[in-house]
Amino acid sequence: KQEVTQIPAALSVPEGENLVLNCSFTDSAIYNLQWFRQDPGKGLTSLLLIQSSQREQTSGRLNASLDKSSGRSTLYIAASQPGDSATYLCAVSGSARQLTFGSGTQLTVLP
């Protein structure tokens, strides 16, 4: 059974700092990995999707990498802003063709 772990569970940084969020998964047989952002009480916003054949994806200040063989992904956020404060979830899609979510990293960017 696929298990997804996100470290750290919470992170607080000053504005302007570059930061990395980590995601690991136990079964490397995945179709893709998706990073989401969730604001309190809101739905999930898709940030980046990395297919299993890709190594990384970029969107604006966000860069996500995937190392399928080691079961790891990172989300890099450049020049963080208070508006980036949210919970970030990673999810993998594997043989069951369902998304398995990590527990998330709660990010706070301090002005």
Added chain:
Amino acid sequence: DTEVTQTPKHLVMGMTNKKSLKCEQHMGHRAMYWYKQKAKKPPELMFVYSYEKLSINESVPSRFSPECPNSSLLNLHLHALQPEDSALYLCASSAEGRPGYNEQFFGPGTRLTVL
């Protein structure tokens, strides 16, 4: 249009009530999903529809009854719920009817409170 809409935004119901949640997308997606999310937990998959047919039911109690009337619309009928069913209910959709293969787009959710 990459939007999934959900109504209502908030719902309060008693344990004897019958209510329905509605989800709609106009992206031409052929897979639609219901998730349940408790506070400070990740979403949990409940149901998956592929080409308007139920393809996955994650052992959800029968008091939750999904329905997919057409390719754009997904309903979740609720009856005789328990207080522990209070949660944020999220709908999602993805392209090509291959559940879990393509990018999933989520709606804003319905906050359900069962009294």
